[in-house]
Structures are given as C-alpha cells and as structure tokens.
Amino acid sequence: MKRIYNFSSGPAILPVSVLEEASRGVLEINRSGMSILEVSHRGKDYEAIHQGARDRLLRLLGLAAEDFTVLFLGGGATLQFAMVPMNFLTPDRTADYLHTGEWSGRALAEAARFGKAHLAGSSEAEKFSRLPESWRFTPGAAYVHVTTNNTIEGTQWKTVPPAGEVPLVLDASSDLLGIVRDYSRFDLIYAGAQKNLGPAGVTAVVIKKAFLSKANPQIPSILSYQAHAAADALLNTPPVFSVYVLGLNLQWLEQEGGVAVMAERNERKARAVYEALDEFPSVYDPTVKVTEHRSVMNLTFRLKSPGREADFLAGAQALGMDGLKGHRSVGGFRASMYNAFPEEGAYALAEYLRNFARR
Numbered sequence: 001m002k003r004i005y006n007f008s009s010g011p012a013i014l015p016v017s018v019l020e021e022a023s024r025g026v027l028e029i030n031r032s033g034m035s036i037l038e039v040s041h042r043g044k045d046y047e048a049i050h051q052g053a054r055d056r057l058l059r060l061l062g063l064a065a066e067d068f069t070v071l072f073l074g075g076g077a078t079l080q081f082a083m084v085p086m087n088f089l090t091p092d093r094t095a096d097y098l099h100t101g102e103w104s105g106r107a108l109a110e111a112a113r114f115g116k117a118h119l120a121g122s123s124e125a126e127k128f129s130r131l132p133e134s135w136r137f138t139p140g141a142a143y144v145h146v147t148t149n150n151t152i153e154g155t156q157w158k159t160v161p162p163a164g165e166v167p168l169v170l171d172a173s174s175d176l177l178g179i180v181r182d183y184s185r186f187d188l189i190y191a192g193a194q195k196n197l198g199p200a201g202v203t204a205v206v207i208k209k210a211f212l213s214k215a216n217p218q219i220p221s222i223l224s225y226q227a228h229a230a231a232d233a234l235l236n237t238p239p240v241f242s243v244y245v246l247g248l249n250l251q252w253l254e255q256e257g258g259v260a261v262m263a264e265r266n267e268r269k270a271r272a273v274y275e276a277l278d279e280f281p282s283v284y285d286p287t288v289k290v291t292e293h294r295s296v297m298n299l300t301f302r303l304k305s306p307g308r309e310a311d312f313l314a315g316a317q318a319l320g321m322d323g324l325k326g327h328r329s330v331g332g333f334r335a336s337m338y339n340a341f342p343e344e345g346a347y348a349l350a351e352y353l354r355n356f357a358r359r
C-alpha cells in the first residue's frame with residue numbers, strides 16, 4: 001500500500017494499523033458473521049465498542065466518569081455551535097466568546113440567536129494572526145467559549161485563560177488529545193472527530209455532570225445534552241462506523257503512550273517545520289509571528305513571492321506530500337500535523353522547505 005505524507009486539515013491522516021483493523025471490521029466484527037456496518041447499535045458488539053470508546057476518551061483526558069460524561073453526536077462541530085447556546089443560554093443572559101478566527105466567529109453568530117453573545121476578546125483587527133492581547137469576561141456569564149486551536153489561522157491557546165466561576169466551553173476540534181491540558185478545568189469540550197480523533201461523521205462532546213445539570217431541558221430531545229446523557233449516549237442510532245474507528249484510534253493512542261507522548265511528538269514535528277520556515281525570512285512568511293501563539297497542529301505560512309506558489313506545491317507533490325494548500329478563505333499554505341501524522345513527514349517537509357528556499 002502506497003502512503004503519502006497527508007498534511008490535510010481534516011478529514012485527516014489515520015494510523016495504518018487503525019485502517020487495517022477497521023477494514024477487517026468492515027468484513028466481520030468479533031466473529032459475529034456480520035460486518036460492523038451491519039450490526040445493531042443495540043447489540044452487544046456495538047455496545048462494547050460504544051462504551052469502550054467513551055471510557056477510553058475519559059481515560060486519555062484524565063477525567064473521572066463520576067464527574068464527566070461523553071456523548072457521540074452527529075452534525076459536526078458546527079451543530080455544537082448551536083447546541084451549546086441552545087442548552088445553556090437564555091435571552092436574558094450573556095455568554096462570552098473569545099473570537100480568534102473563522103470557527104469562533106461561526107460559534108459566536110449561533111449564540112447570538114439565543115441570548116447575549118458578548119465579544120470578550122478578539123484578534124480580528126490583526127486578521128487573527130495572533131491571539132487577543134487582552135479580554136474581559138462578564139461576571140455571572142452563562143459560559144465562556146474558547147476555540148483552543150484555530151485550524152485555519154494557525155493559532156493555538158497553549159493555556160486557556162481562567163474564567164473564575166464562569167463555566168468554560170471549548171471547541172477543541174483540532175487539538176483535543178494533541179496537547180497536555182488539565183481537562184478537569186473545563187465544563188464542556190467538543191470536537192469534530194475528523195482531525196485528531198478519528199474519521200468524519202461523529203463529534204465527541206465531554207460534559208461535566210455539574211454543568212449538565214444546568215442545561216435547559218425544554219428543548220427538542222435530539223438537541224438536548226440531558227436527553228442524550230440520560231439515554232447513555234444512545235438516544236438514537238449513533239454514527240456506528242465512525243464511533244468504531246474513533247475507538248480504534250483511541251486504542252492506538254493509548255498504546256503509543258497517551259496524550260503526553262503525543263504532545264511531545266507534536267512539538268518536535270512543529271518545531272522542525274517552524275525552524276525551517278524561520279531560517280529563510282526572505283522566502284517564507286509564517287502567518288503567526290508571536291511564537292507562543294503558533295499552533296503545533298496547523299502550521300500556516302505564505303511565500304514572499306506568491307508567483308512561486310504553484311511551483312512550491314508541485315515540488316511537494318512530487319515528493320509525496322499532499323494537503324498543503326491553505327484554507328480557501330486565507331490562501332497560502334498550511335501543514336496540518338495531527339497525532340497520527342508521522343515525525344518523518346515533518347522532517348521531510350522541513351528538508352523540502354530548505355531545499356526550495358535555496359533554489
């Protein structure tokens with residue numbers, strides 16, 4: 001099987017061992033005589049997969065099952081932009097948003113439909129090329145929403161600002177399990193799986209039970225965190241295959257040594273590429289200048305001579321590197337290197353960056 005260095009921002013690279021196991025599961029799961037695509041979501045095979053993945057995610061995050069619950073939902077992280085305020089915001093209350101890019105902007109816009117969405121801090125004036133310099137949270141706010149890693153703009157909160165008594169909600173779609181954090185500080189964490197967790201089609205939501213108890217129960221059950229949690233995260237047919245592959249990926253992650261090992265690996269990968277970019281300031285323009293704000297997951301840069309972009313991409317492609325084109329809204333380049341992205345790929349890109357710059 002031919003494998004390339006897949007720098008795609010998501011859906012993204014998965015470990016080969018996970019793909020192999022998943023392909024076996026497509027044929028038959030647990031000697032049941034059935035494919036994972038054919039089993040009932042209420043049967044014992046899927047039940048074990050589902051609960052196993054929930055437990056494993058909590059374990060990897062260092063969270064206790066007495067305090068937190070895990071849901072696997074459809075609708076992408078985009079549905080969470082609406083579900084969070086629908087469950088926790090009312091017209092008379094305020095929710096604080098840190099606005100750091102395209103995705104936080106969409107989350108903010110959805111919150112404004114349900115209550116007072118307050119711009120607590122923003123780096124829009126700097127075109128999101130850094131994180132906000134300062135922010136002001138509203139005392140008594142329903143929650144503070146932070147996008148931990150800005151997938152398009154290439155910034156990342158290495159430390160999420162404390163919000164005192166106000167609950168913290170994270171969109172961690174592009175860095176969950178890729179960086180060490182004290183996850184017990186947070187009240188709700190959501191992540192579309194197709195970057196760092198698994199395949200597209202499922203969104204992981206981790207909720208502190210104390211926060212869950214404050215959710216509005218008077219909403220349609222399919223959109224209610226309480227209803228999903230009360231049904232043990234099996235309110236309706238879940239995205240069975242996506243949860244299965246997510247579970248395999250979490251198993252792989254645990255075998256590799258867990259989040260701390262991944263985080264170290266991710267830092268080494270990112271350092272290698274940023275160093276190569278910074279070595280040639282006349283050729284490359286990394287879009288994030290503040291070093292501490294630079295994402296270890298999505299590394300964004302431009303060429304000083306835009307006329308060489310096509311040449312740069314073609315050269316990368318010839319070396320088996322794909323997915324380096326920046327998001328269509330910002331252009332330039334983006335190297336996404338999630339947990340499953342191999343270290344050799346980062347070193348190969350760094351070498352290519354140096355060779356291209358010297359041409």
Ligand code: PMP
Pocket residue numbers: 010075076077078079103147149150151152171172173174192193
């Ligand atoms: N939040 C972040 C940080 C993202 O990167 C993305 C997707 N790229 C989304 C939300 C939206 O996710 P989805 O496509 O799963 O709705």
